[in-house]
Amino acid sequence: MTSLAHFEALAGRIAIPSHAVIDGKTVPAQSGKTFANVSPRNGAIINKVAELDAGDVDAAVAAARRAFDDGTWRKMHYRQKKKILFKFADLMERDAEQLALLESLDVGKPIKDALAVDIPGSIKTLRYYAEALDKVYGEVGPETTDRISFAVHEPLGVIGVIVPWNFPLLMAMWKVGPALAMGNSIVLKPAEQSPLTALKMGELALEAGLPPGVLNIVPGFGATAGKALALHMDVDMIAFTGSGPVGKLLMQYSGQSNLKRVSLELGGKSPQIVFADCPDMNAAAVSAAWGVFFNQGEVCTAASRLLVQEAIADEFTDKLLKVAKKIVPGDPLNPTTTFGSMVSEEQMKTALRYIGTATSEGNTLRLGGNRAREDSGGFYVEPTVFDAVQPTHTLAKEEVFGPVLAVTRFKTPEEAIRIANGTIYGLAAGLWTRDVSLAHRAARDLKAGLVWVNGWDACDITMPFGGFKQSGFGRDRSMHALHKYADLKAISITLR
């Protein structure tokens, strides 16, 4: 049914969004400027997208503020709110194939993954928070003699959402879902590499009946539109997923402006630790390969460090390479492709530069290491594995955000934990062992916001997602994310 030809034809047929969504209307930039949106699949221009700057952001924030203050969304009857959010989800489901295609064209991820992971994950997230919106409980204080006290959650107001290009729609929905459910208004800036699904999302929200101004989409660049949002005096919070350096800038902008709340989901150098008593070597090898090569390694929780116990290191690395060799770059629009292109030429060059550094630092190249499919005009990098990486090496410390795995060997559990914790990051960590005591001890000792035992990325919307240390703070997913978009108010009534 679905084939490369099918998706190529569909790409020629569907309307590709290019306008911003502000105050219930699709609009061009006030300046009339646009930027070329390139597909990394073949280097071709998909379309020209409105390039917003500070003036447009002002208009979007003003619309969001009006919508919040007049209460059309915040004070809407909860059944009606749910109805609109469920309709929103239904419309995304109706257009799931189009959304998946836009995502794949925009960032080069396999259409197969966009169809199976990004779009259904986004829809599920929206439904989860739609269901949760009338289950936000406050507390009634225990003292009831001459005073009664309540602690209640109040929506913050206008939320600025800045999201990355690796899972454009899903990362947006992890923030938009709970922020909307809590009653806030939103100004969302997608990454300039991947504006399409965000723009489409804004249009679908209007179709679903979300009141004007509640969800505004402002495409543009970080240094202009993003900065204007982060410095805006009338934005109450910035919820960000992206790189560490930008995260630090956003905190500075908050300090320079109105002390807006900031939540940051940043990078990682996540370790996957395989102990000699690993209960299933084959499953662990698949997990070690796909943990880092899924989405071309452009995942904040990529298992970019494999720590393997000395006694099984040779055997396990061979197994891993056997799996990894079968992962071959292909055209993202071909439904059989499991590994696509990097998001941009720049990102490809970054990965190739790290590969060069690893080689020059004496790491042993076991697989890949090159650009691929160059004749397509796109930006592809082979799955790459380096062995004998020491904790002091660049590849063990810095986030590549590409398909490059660093294999490091260790002797004792204590050494493994020490190496695992020895970076500035603390997003995810995994371990494979049959030993119950070791699993519990190591899980608590690992400095990471997510720990997976005998599996990688084995959790869902019901569990909080976010990092320790310089991987950020604040959590997406679960009821914790909902509470992130609210302030606590303590009301005390003295009885007289």
Next chain:
Amino acid sequence: MDMTPDDFPTSAYIGGEWVTSKDRFAVVNPATGLVIASVPDLTAADARRAIDAASAALPAWSAKTAKDRAAVLRRWNELILAEAEPLAQLMTAEQGKPLAESRGEVAYGASFVEWFAEEGKRAYGRTIPTTAASKRYVTIKQPIGVVAAITPWNFPIAMITRKVAPALAAGCTIIVKPAEDTPLCALALAKLAEKAGLPEGVLNVVTTRNARGVGEVLCADSRVRKLTFTGSTEVGKVLYRQCADTVKKLTLELGGNAPLIVFDDADLDQAVAGAMASKYRNAGQTCVCANRILVQAGIYDRFADALAKAAQSLIIGPGTGQGVNLGPLINAEAIAKVESLMADAVKRGGTVKTGGAKDAAGSLFYKPTVLTGVTADMDIVGQEIFGPVAALIKFETDDEAIALANSTPFGLAAYLFSQNISRAWKTAEKLEAGMVGVNEGIFSNEVVPFGGVKESGLGREGAAEGLDEYLETKFICLGGI
């Protein structure tokens, strides 16, 4: 204070007064058979007076803030700990458990008082999102009212504080009827509560041999809004029925038939240590003692040998003796039951690997026993042993072990030993029990919820759940806003 066991009261405690009676009953040291004291044998009419006192004390006590109630509970905790040694001696004298275990229980018992003094401040209600703009929904937590507690002899202090502390922290008042074998610890606790400044009538202790008559009064009186009971399933069912007419809230912590499963991949030393702790603590007289030890075929013989060796190393004797870690059973009925279960098991083909008879230390002592070749048709498999007998059943597959473990009307504690995370977790989920110890033989403390499923009872004691047992939820709808 430098108290001795003799300084503790031998009068009952009602409405802040120490009550005597011309009818009294003897308290016997099970290690020696000697009478150590006598206490009032109160009547149904006395029980009614206790309810009068608790009812009269309720309005003032429940109106206090949680902070004020906590201050009294904290002082009570400090006094219990200050008198830990004489309390432990008193416990060993009337109950028989080794002194080291008595000392442990005093600390364990006090921990409930301390913890609920703290947790009482966290009796939060909720605000609930409204369904209409003109309405607001809130819930508040309020004390249930007068509580009656009927407590057992196996943990003479902890089974009282585990009920009394959360009840008092929540703002309830309470009447305790302690087991007739161990009334002295209950009265000692009341004495210390009085010294701590607990207002009269908030805690009442009714000593009696007439458990049925007093129990009927406590269950029938509509002013008592909650009954909490720890004891046998048989008595629990009677109380459950008796509470029906006044629709009382109930917490029932009843009998168990705990399975302890040792899988082939268990750490042998860990499994033996866990089984020893679970089985022989308090001479096997706890509701969470391993009653059926299910051992996988591949490790069965090694486990049986190691357990027998460990059991033989136990030192049996009066609880006050040097190094003693296995004391007497509570009374003659208890010994008779163990002997009858053993006779049946041996008749049906069980093999005594070690022990298997009474001990020369005294008429209520039974040797630490390991019985192998136990099969499902034996009485010892279906009944609570409440004695130092480890009954080993062999199994082949995980499914068989789980089916065996669950083939009982009880569901209190269960234990399993395995080094495989997946197996341990899946088995723990499938066991029909309120509590599961994984690679661990003892798990009770004040911060975790204790209680059973199926015929092992209702409700939980300890933890936040334990406080909730003494609170009602009131929903308030504020309209016309």
